[in-house]
Amino acid sequence: MAKLVVLKPYEYKYIVQTFREEHNHEMKTQDKVHLLRSHRKVTESTKVYNAHLSKVNIPVHQQVSLLEVLAGGLENIGFLRKDMYNYQRDMREEVTGHDAELLKELFLLEQEKNESFYFKMEVDSEGRMGNVFWADGRSRRAYGFFGDVVVFDTTFNTNRYGMVFAPLLGVNNHRQTILFACAFLTSETTESFVWLFEQFKKAMPCGAPKMIITDQDAAMAKAIAASLPTTFHRYCIWHIMNKFTEKPGIRKSFSELCNCIWDMDSKEEFDAKWDEVITKKWSERPSVA
Incomplete structure (x- = not known):
């Protein structure tokens, strides 16, 4: 029912021909204005806030609850919870197809800040990312002190990409777990493990470890024999004890x-x-x- 008709009969003159101020709905009250789409916007400061909290795995609904407390109510935030979810969805769509490039850019940036940062990325014939290995300077220095024994485990998989997460761990003189290096592997084959161990030897100042402890994976054992021939290979006692409980009686x-x-x-x-x-x-x- 609302209507406004404006005519321009002359170059610098406008005439309002028709004006109807009746509306076909009631105007929103002040406490409902924040629900209108035209009044909702995720600000730049909120996007930065979302990025920082997402890094520490705080979910969106908790982020909005925190903002609600800080702003004194949901109506003062400037957007709804679904707007934040939509923003994260849009950000994921922007990253899709470019995540490998972003990861490489991140590694190169780390290398610019610290020359001791080491990484290696494989790319297949179609330009897709393959195996990835990296180790920072602190990890490499720690390996020089505590790298006699290395624990290698691949029981973790990424949810989105289905790649195997392979950390190489050790223990310092305070019996604290320390991380020497990490890798993402496309498969748990002997070839992938050999590639990982070769990169590990290149990255670490002392070369191959004296001992490596793993689970009872056959492909891993073959890779250790081929790439780390002077390293003592031992099975993890936790895996051995689990095997005991599987035996009848x-x-x-x-x-x-x-x-x-x-x-x-x-x-x-x-x-x-x-x-x-x-x-x-x-x-x-x-x-x-």
Whole structure:
């Protein structure tokens, strides 16, 4: 019903021919104005706020709740929760297809700030990102002090890209876990592991570690034998103990096995206790008629 008709009969003259001020809906009250699309906008300062909080994994609904408390109410924020979700969706769409380039730019920027930062990215024939390896200066220096023993595990996968996250860890003199290097691998094959170990040797000042501890992955064992021939390879005790519990009938003797592994002070004590546990377990097996 609202209508405004303006005519321009002359070059510098306008005439209002028709004006109807009746509206076909009631005007919004002041406490409802923030719900209008024309009045909602995610400001630049809010976008920066969102970027910082997203880095520490604070979800959007909590970010909006914090803003609501700081502004004194939802009507004072200037947008709705769905506007923030839409903003994040738009940002993800901008990154899609360019995330590999952005990652490389980030690595190059780190390298400009610190020459000791090392990274390597593989690219296939179609220009898609392959295996990625990186290690910063602090990690490389830590390896020089505490790199005798390295723990290597690939039990983590990225949700969006399906790549394998492969951290190489150690322990310092305070028994704290330290990170030597990281990698994203496209697959858990011997070739991928060999590539990773070769990059690790290039990045670290002392070369190959004296010992590496892994799970019981066959491809990983082959890669270690090929790329780290002078490194002692040992299996992780956590994986070994998990294998014990999968065997039928082991649960009854599991506590004895744990005592044998953890409470013995010498090789002789361990061998004697191990023989005792195994002999006892064998004698308890049901006889076959």
